[in-house]
Amino acid sequence: DQQVKQNSPSLSVQEGRISILNCDYTNSMFDYFLWYKKYPAEGPTFLISISSIKDKNEDGRFTVFLNKSAKHLSLHIVPSQPGDSAVYFCAASRNTGTASKLTFGTGTRLQVTL
Amino acid sequence: GAVVSQHPSWVICKSGTSVKIECRSLDFQATTMFWYRQFPKQSLMLMATSNEGSKATYEQGVEKDKFLINHASLTLSTLTVTSAHPEDSSFYICSAGRPGTRWQFFGPGTRLTVL
Numbered sequence: 001d002q003q004v005k006q007n008s009p010s011l012s013v014q015e016g017r018i019s020i021l022n023c024d025y026t027n028s029m030f031d032y033f034l035w036y037k038k039y040p041a042e043g044p045t046f047l048i049s050i051s052s053i054k055d056k057n058e059d060g061r062f063t064v065f066l067n068k069s070a071k072h073l074s075l076h077i078v079p080s081q082p083g084d085s086a087v088y089f090c091a092a093s094r095n096t097g098t099a100s101k102l103t104f105g106t107g108t109r110l111q112v113t114l
Numbered sequence: 115g116a117v118v119s120q121h122p123s124w125v126i127c128k129s130g131t132s133v134k135i136e137c138r139s140l141d142f143q144a145t146t147m148f149w150y151r152q153f154p155k156q157s158l159m160l161m162a163t164s165n166e167g168s169k170a171t172y173e174q175g176v177e178k179d180k181f182l183i184n185h186a187s188l189t190l191s192t193l194t195v196t197s198a199h200p201e202d203s204s205f206y207i208c209s210a211g212r213p214g215t216r217w218q219f220f221g222p223g224t225r226l227t228v229l
Contacts, residue, residue, distance in 0.1 A: 032216045043118070043207050043220035044158070051216075089157065093216055100216060101148060102209075104158045 003027045004092050006105040013112055019077040021108050023090035026071065030092035034102065035064060035075045037086045044089060048075070080112045117141050118210050120221035127198055128229055134194045135224045137208030143188035144210035148218060149181075152205045164191045198228045 005024045013019045023033075031052040036044035050057040050064045050073065057064050063076045077084055087107045093100035117140040127133050137147060145166045150158040162183050163171045170183035180202075182194040195202055205225050209218040 034217070036220070041205070041223065041225060043120075043209075043222045046217060046219060049217065095216075100211075101160050101163055102158075102218060103160075106157045 001026075002106070003030075004090060004103050004105040006088075006090060006108045008108050009106070010109040010111070013080045013110065015082055015112055015114050016079045019075075019080045019084065019110055019112070021075045021077075021088050021090075021110065023073045023075075023105050024071060025073075025092050027092070027094075027103075028071070029094045030103075031095050032093045032100070033064070033066060033073050034091045034093075035062070036089045036091060037084075038089060038107070039086050047088075077110075080110075082112050082114065085110055085112045118208065118219050118221040120208055120224050122224060123222060124225040124227075126227045126229065129199055130197055132194055132196045133198055133226060134192055135206055135208075135226075137191045137193070137210070137221050139189045139210035139219075142210070142212055144191075145188060145213060146211040147185060147191040148209045148211070149183060149191070149193050150207045150209065152207060152223075158207060161193075195226065198226070200228045202226065203228045 003026050034049040035047045038044040048059050048062045048064050050066050066073045087109045089107045090105045091102040119138045121136045147164040149161045152158045161176045164183045164185040166185045172178045185191040207223040209220045
């Protein structure tokens with residue numbers, strides 16, 4: 001049972017345009033969401049997170065939007081740069097009072113073209 | 115972001131041998147560390163949660179006698195793959211939970227190949 005899903009396995013965007021990566025979840029107990037960027041044969045790099053009490057969080061070129069009623073979140077990257085080309089994973093966690101285990105989506109490969 | 119190291123970065127071993135992978139949190143003390151496995155073109159799957167000073171909590175389907183986890187200090191967790199077989203070949207990644215936050219910072223991963 002895939003509790004966190006990224007339905008687009010790949011996305012191609014031109015440099016300078018907006019990249020929108022989507023993520024859906026099924027478990028209503030998830031209350032914290034994170035986005036990670038990953039290159040092959042490397043560990044994921046934390047990008048941005050959002051708590052379920054918010055619907056938007058922004059950090060530089062990265063903005064995450066959360067729609068709790070739809071159980072959907074998205075990561076916007078604007079403007080997209082060639083260095084953004086990587087696999088992006090969304091992850092979700094439940095509040096267990098301590099560092100919580102993450103459930104990862106299946107990933108979306110972003111290709112930013114010149 | 116925080117720095118988490120893993121050693122070795124890659125290892126090749128013969129079937130039946132044991133391999134130890136170290137995960138260190140270099141700039142904060144992590145009471146909780148996590149071990150993940152990633153097969154090619156798939157997502158990261160949590161194997162176990164490692165708590166300093168206590169036994170690890172394993173996810174369903176993960177053999178605790180095969181994947182031994184030790185979290186002896188606040189900055190070091192080790193994963194030992196015992197009696198490794200070719201099907202254990204994978205990319206193993208650890209993470210450290212930053213205290214007071216819901217964030218996890220990941221190590222660079224270890225590529226294990228069992229011949």
